[in-house]
Amino acid sequence: MKLPAKFMEKMLKLLGEQEYGQLISALSGERVYGLRINRLKISIEDFLKISPFDLEAVPWADDGFYISGEDAPGRHPYYHAGLYYIQEPSAMLPGQVLGAGPGDRVLDMCAAPGGKTVQIAAAMKGRGLLVSNDINAERVKALVKNIELCGIRNAIVLNESPENLARSFRGYFDKILIDAPCSGEGMFRKDEAAARSWESFKCERCVKMQESILHCADQLLRPGGTLVYSTCTFSPEENEQMIMRFMASHEGYGLVEIPKLAGIEGGRPEWATYARDAERAGDGGYAGNAWDPEDTGKTGIAGKKRNTGNAGNIDSMENTENAENTGDTENTGNAGAAKHTGNAGNGGSLRDAGSLERPNHGIIERTARIWPHKARGEGHFVAKLVKRGTIGTSAAGAVVDFEDTTTYDMLPPAFHRFVEENMNCFPDGVFLLKGRHLYQLPEPPPSLAGLRTMKFGWFLGTIEGGRFEPSHSLVMALDKAAFKRTLDLEADSAEVRSYLKGETLMLKGEKGLTAVCVAGKTLGWAKQTGEMLKNMYPKGWRMLR
Numbered sequence: 001m002k003l004p005a006k007f008m009e010k011m012l013k014l015l016g017e018q019e020y021g022q023l024i025s026a027l028s029g030e031r032v033y034g035l036r037i038n039r040l041k042i043s044i045e046d047f048l049k050i051s052p053f054d055l056e057a058v059p060w061a062d063d064g065f066y067i068s069g070e071d072a073p074g075r076h077p078y079y080h081a082g083l084y085y086i087q088e089p090s091a092m093l094p095g096q097v098l099g100a101g102p103g104d105r106v107l108d109m110c111a112a113p114g115g116k117t118v119q120i121a122a123a124m125k126g127r128g129l130l131v132s133n134d135i136n137a138e139r140v141k142a143l144v145k146n147i148e149l150c151g152i153r154n155a156i157v158l159n160e161s162p163e164n165l166a167r168s169f170r171g172y173f174d175k176i177l178i179d180a181p182c183s184g185e186g187m188f189r190k191d192e193a194a195a196r197s198w199e200s201f202k203c204e205r206c207v208k209m210q211e212s213i214l215h216c217a218d219q220l221l222r223p224g225g226t227l228v229y230s231t232c233t234f235s236p237e238e239n240e241q242m243i244m245r246f247m248a249s250h251e252g253y254g255l256v257e258i259p260k261l262a263g264i265e266g267g268r269p270e271w272a273t274y275a276r277d278a279e280r281a282g283d284g285g286y287a288g289n290a291w292d293p294e295d296t297g298k299t300g301i302a303g304k305k306r307n308t309g310n311a312g313n314i315d316s317m318e319n320t321e322n323a324e325n326t327g328d329t330e331n332t333g334n335a336g337a338a339k340h341t342g343n344a345g346n347g348g349s350l351r352d353a354g355s356l357e358r359p360n361h362g363i364i365e366r367t368a369r370i371w372p373h374k375a376r377g378e379g380h381f382v383a384k385l386v387k388r389g390t391i392g393t394s395a396a397g398a399v400v401d402f403e404d405t406t407t408y409d410m411l412p413p414a415f416h417r418f419v420e421e422n423m424n425c426f427p428d429g430v431f432l433l434k435g436r437h438l439y440q441l442p443e444p445p446p447s448l449a450g451l452r453t454m455k456f457g458w459f460l461g462t463i464e465g466g467r468f469e470p471s472h473s474l475v476m477a478l479d480k481a482a483f484k485r486t487l488d489l490e491a492d493s494a495e496v497r498s499y500l501k502g503e504t505l506m507l508k509g510e511k512g513l514t515a516v517c518v519a520g521k522t523l524g525w526a527k528q529t530g531e532m533l534k535n536m537y538p539k540g541w542r543m544l545r
Contacts, residue, residue, distance in 0.1 A: 003027065007185065011234065014271070019373070026373035031189045034089035035073055036115075037063045038150050039122040041521055042083050050519055052076060052491070058376075059262035061092035063122065066376065075543070077489075077496050081521040082150040082476060087115045088190060090370040090377025091179075094230035095119035097258055097368075097384050098177050102127035107169070107176045107220060109162065109213060112139030114146035116179055121152040126427075127442055131173075133158040133165060140454050145541075147455065151477035151522075153427070154442050157455035162216035168451055175226045176217050180210045186232035186379025189372060203235045210242055218250045223389020227253070230382045234371075236271035239381040240364045244272045252388035258368040263375030266365035267383070273361060401447040403456075405430035411438070415460075418468040422513050425482055429458075436462045472538050475515050475522050483515040485528065491518050499523065500543040505533040 003024070012020045037047045044063060048055065053071050058064030066089060073079055073086050095116040100106050100123045108117045112134035121130055132147065132155050134140050140159045147155050158165070183203045214229065221227055229246075231238050247253050260266060367383040411431055415438065419426050432439040439457035448456065458477060461470040480486050487509065489496040495505055496518050509528045516523045516533075525536040 003188065014234075014236070022373040023371065026371075027189050029189070029372075030069065032089055032372075032376050032378060033067050033069050033071070034058060034064055034092070035067055035084045035086050036061065036092060036119060037065070037084050038082055038118060039063055040126070040151050041081065047083060050078075050491070052078070058089045058092055060259075060264065061089070061096050061119075063119075064089060064092040064096075077491050077500065077518045077523070078521075080149075080500055080541070080543075081518050081523050083521060085115055085118045085146070085150060087119075088378050090186065090375070090380040091115060091232065092119065093264075093368065093370065093377075093380055094177060094179055094228050094382050095123075097382055098123075098175055098226065098228045100124050100128075100130075100175050104128040104174045105172060106130045107165070107173045107217075108132045109165070109176060109178045109217060110134060110180060111143055111157075112136060113142035114150075116177060117143065117155065118146060118150045118152065120177065121147075121150070121155060124154060126153050128154060129441065129443060129445055130155040131158060131169070131445075132156070133160055135159065135161055144455055148459070148473035148476055149541075151473075153429075153440065153458040153477050155455065156441075156445055156448070156453065156457055158448075159452040159454050162213045164451060166216040166219040168448070169220050169446055171220070171222050172446060173220050173225060174222055176221050176228070178213055178217055178227070178229045180206075180213055180229060180231050180238070182206050182210070182231035182233040182238050183235055184232055185234045186370075186372075188378075190378050203233075203237050206233075207237050207242065210238060211245070214242070214246045215250070218387075221387050223387055225387050225389075226256075227385045227387065228382065229385070230380060232378070232380050234379060234381075236268070239369075239383075240267045240269075240272040240367070243267070243367060243383045243385075244361065244364060247385070253385045254388070255363050255366040256384040256386055257366040258382060258384055260368065263370070265369045265371065265374060267367035267369060267381070269361040269364050272364040401449075402444045403432060403447055405432055405441075405444045407431065412463050412468075414463050414466055414468040418461075418470065422470075422484055423482055424484055427478075432456050433463075436464050438463060438468075470513070470525065472524055472541075475525050478522065480515065480517050480520050480522060483522075485510055485512050485514040486517055487514055487526070487528075487533065488517045488520060489523075496523075497543070499526070499535060499537060502535050502537050502539065502542045504535055506531075507533050509533065 008024070011023060015023060037044050053067050053073065055065040055067065058066060064087070067073060073084065078084065079086070096119070098120060100120045102125045104124060105128060106120055106124065108120060108130065111117045111132035114132065117130065117132040124130060130152070132143060134143055137159050140157060144157055147157065183206050217227055229243065233239070243255070247255070367381065370377040370380045372379050408426070408431065411433070427440070429440040429442050430444055432441065434456055438460045440460055441457035445457070459471045459473045461468055461474060480488070487507070489499065495507070498505060499516055500523070505526070508531055511528055511530045514526045514528045514533065516526050524538070527534040527536060
C-alpha cells in the first residue's frame with residue numbers, strides 16, 4: 001500500500017521518528033477483522049455454541065470478537081439471519097462508550113451503513129426511540145437494509161442535514177452519537193482506496209463539517225444528556241482540537257474518562273492546542289490547522305449568537321469511574337466547581353470561541369485513541385461528553401408536536417386477519433399508518449413533517465384491496481415462536497443455500513405463509529402450497545453464488 005506523502009510528513013512531525021516508524025510498520029501489516037454478535041437475535045452464550053468461526057473477544061466491546069481474515073462471515077446463513085454484524089474492532093468502541101439503554105431517546109447522527117445503529121439498538125432492547133440519520137441518500141439504503149436484517153423494531157431512518165434535525169428535534173435526545181465524516185486515515189489498512197482518495201477528503205474540509213455537526217448536536221441534546229464524538233482519523237485538528245474548540249464555545253460540557261483497555265491511549269494534550277492558545281502560551285505546541293476565531297472563513301458555522309446568561313462551563317469531572325455510569329454532571333463527586341463566566345453571551349458559534357474561557361488541555365486525556373501500532377484495531381478517536389443539567393429535564397424550545405399514532409384495535413381488519421391466521425402473538429406498541437404502509441414503534445415519535453423519512457419505524461407491510469402483505473422486516477424482527485408455521489433448516493444444508501438464492505424448495509408441509517429459519521432464527525418468508533415451498537426471499541438480498 002502506498003501512503004500519501006503529505007500524510008507521512010504530517011505523522012513524522014507529530015509522532016517523532018521512533019513512533020512514526022512503528023505506525024508506518026503497522027500500516028504495512030495485516031488488517032484486523034471482527035464481528036459483533038447481534039443480541040437482539042441471539043445471546044452471546046448461545047452464539048458461541050453454534051459459531052462456525054474461531055472467536056477472540058474484543059476487550060472494549062461486550063459483544064465484539066476478532067475473527068480470521070480467512071473467514072467469509074458475509075456468506076454464512078447466520079449472517080443472513082442477522083445473528084451478527086461484520087465490523088472492524090476499533091469501530092466498536094464509540095457505540096459501547098455511548099452507554100445507551102432501554103427507554104432512551106437516541107440519535108445516531110451520521111449512521112450509514114449502520115454498524116453503530118445496530119450496536120445501540122441491541123443495548124436498547126427494543127425500548128425507547130432510536131433515530132438513525134445520514135445525509136447521503138445512497139448510503140441510507142444500506143442503513144435501512146442493515147436495520148431490517150438485524151431485526152430492529154424501534155428505529156426511524158432519516159436522510160437529513162444536521163440543521164434540519166436541530167429544527168425538528170430540539171432538546172429531544174438523551175444520547176447522541178456522532179461518528180463524524182473525517183479524513184479517514186484509520187481506514188488506510190482496511191481499504192487502500194481510502195489512502196488513494198485522502199487528498200480529496202482534506203482535513204480542513206472535514207473540520208468545517210465536524211464543527212457544524214457538533215453545533216447542531218448541542219441543540220438536539222437534553223440537559224444531562226450524553227454526546228459521543230468519534231472519528232477514524234489520526235489528525236489532531238479533527239480530534240483533540242475539535243473537542244477543545246467545541247467545549248470552549250458551548251458552555252456546560254464535561255469530558256468523561258474512557259477506560260484505557262488493551263492498548264487504548266488517551267488523547268494527547270500537546271495536540272489539543274490551536275493557534276490562539278499557542279500564541280498565548282508561547283510553548284511551541286503543535287497548532288495543526290491554525291484557527292483564529294476572528295477569521296470567519298475557517299469556522300464553517302454562521303449560527304446566531306445566543307445569550308447564555310450566567311451558565312459557565314465545567315472544567316473537571318474527576319470522579320467518573322467508568323464510561324457507562326456518568327449520571328448527572330452536577331453530581332460527580334469531587335468534580336470541581338463549575339467556573340462562572342458571568343454574562344458570557346455569544347456562545348452559539350465556534351467563531352466566537354476566542355472570547356470564552358478555554359478548558360484545561362489536560363482533560364483531553366480522558367478521550368480515547370486506538371492506534372494500529374498500539375492496539376488491535378485500525379484506528380479510532382472517541383470523546384464522551386455530558387451536558388450540564390438534570391437528566392430528564394427539557395431544554396427551552398423542546399419538541400412538543402408528535403406523530404399521530406393508533407392502537408392495535410383501531411387497525412384495518414385485514415391486519416387483524418393476518419395476525420389471526422399466521423401469528424401466535426404480536427408485540428405491543430403504537431402503530432403508524434402512512435398511506436398503504438403500516439409501521440410500529442414502542443412510543444409516539446416527534447412530528448416528522450417536512451423531514452426526508454426513509455423508514456417511519458418497524459415496517460410491518462402494506463394494506464391494499466382488503467389484504468395485508470407482510471414485509472421482510474416483520475419476519476426478521478421476531479422469534480420463531482411468534483409464527484404458526486415454520487420451517488427450520490440446518491446451517492450447512494443444501495436447502496438453506498437454495499432458499500437464500502431464491503429457489504423453490506420441493507418440501508411438503510401445511511399450506512400457508514411460513515417463516516423459514518436457520519438454527520431457530522428467522523431468515524424470511526415462503527408460501528407453502530402443500531407440495532412445495534414458494535420462495536419469497538427479497539431479490540436484492542439473495543446470495544448470488
